[in-house]
Amino acid sequence: MRITPLHRNDPSDYSCVCYWILGENNTAADRNTLIDTGSAHDANFPFYLQEMARQSKGIGKNAVEQVILTHSHFDHTGSLAGFEEHFNPVTLAWLPMGSNHMEIRDAHPITVGDQHALLLHTPGHSEDSICIFLPATGTLFSGDTLYRITDHLGAYPAAYVKTLERLANLEIQSIYPGHGHPILHDAAGFVHQCLENVSQSLIQD
Numbered sequence: 001m002r003i004t005p006l007h008r009n010d011p012s013d014y015s016c017v018c019y020w021i022l023g024e025n026n027t028a029a030d031r032n033t034l035i036d037t038g039s040a041h042d043a044n045f046p047f048y049l050q051e052m053a054r055q056s057k058g059i060g061k062n063a064v065e066q067v068i069l070t071h072s073h074f075d076h077t078g079s080l081a082g083f084e085e086h087f088n089p090v091t092l093a094w095l096p097m098g099s100n101h102m103e104i105r106d107a108h109p110i111t112v113g114d115q116h117a118l119l120l121h122t123p124g125h126s127e128d129s130i131c132i133f134l135p136a137t138g139t140l141f142s143g144d145t146l147y148r149i150t151d152h153l154g155a156y157p158a159a160y161v162k163t164l165e166r167l168a169n170l171e172i173q174s175i176y177p178g179h180g181h182p183i184l185h186d187a188a189g190f191v192h193q194c195l196e197n198v199s200q201s202l203i204q205d
Contacts, residue, residue, distance in 0.1 A: 002022045048083075084098055131167070
């Protein structure tokens with residue numbers, strides 16, 4: 001599996017980190033996948049295309065065969081129309097999004113790059129949030145579900161506690177979040193620390 005983060009360092013544009021995932025050997029069975037599409041800033045889409053042109057996608061295969069949206073906020077979905085126009089991908093999201101939406105369910109199995117993956121419904125940041133978990137490598141693409149929570153002074157919905165408890169029970173080796181750098185060391189400890197701090201905070205039903 002090859003993971004390419006796509007993000008422009010532009011302070012005028014608030015956009016997530018998108019992850020473009022390809023198989024290691026470009027086989028016919030691989031599913032070239034984009035997780036989130038970033039904002040709709042005019043300069044973003046040509047940047048994405050330039051980065052995608054640098055790597056081999058497989059003979060006769062589109063650079064993006066499927067898009068997975070971690071949730072519907074604008075900084076994660078704004079460029080979806082551009083990708084649809086260029087590549088006509090299937091879009092997988094908890095809520096209907098795009099012109100080729102595929103309905104999903106919790107723990108929905110799919111192929112991402114060359115790996116088996118599960119789409120997990122993880123409400124908390126938003127009701128439609130999902131994470132993408134690849135069991136073979138313990139890789140989690142978390143969107144905005146996981147972020148660094150360092151104290152217990154905040155307030156969180158009860159659904160978020162349940163989400164963190166669920167993630168804490170997975171064998172997570174690495175986390176690729178929607179904002180910031182990947183967590184490649186003690187990723188499971190990161191999740192447990194977040195859960196501990198949230199559990200001690202104000203929980204709202």
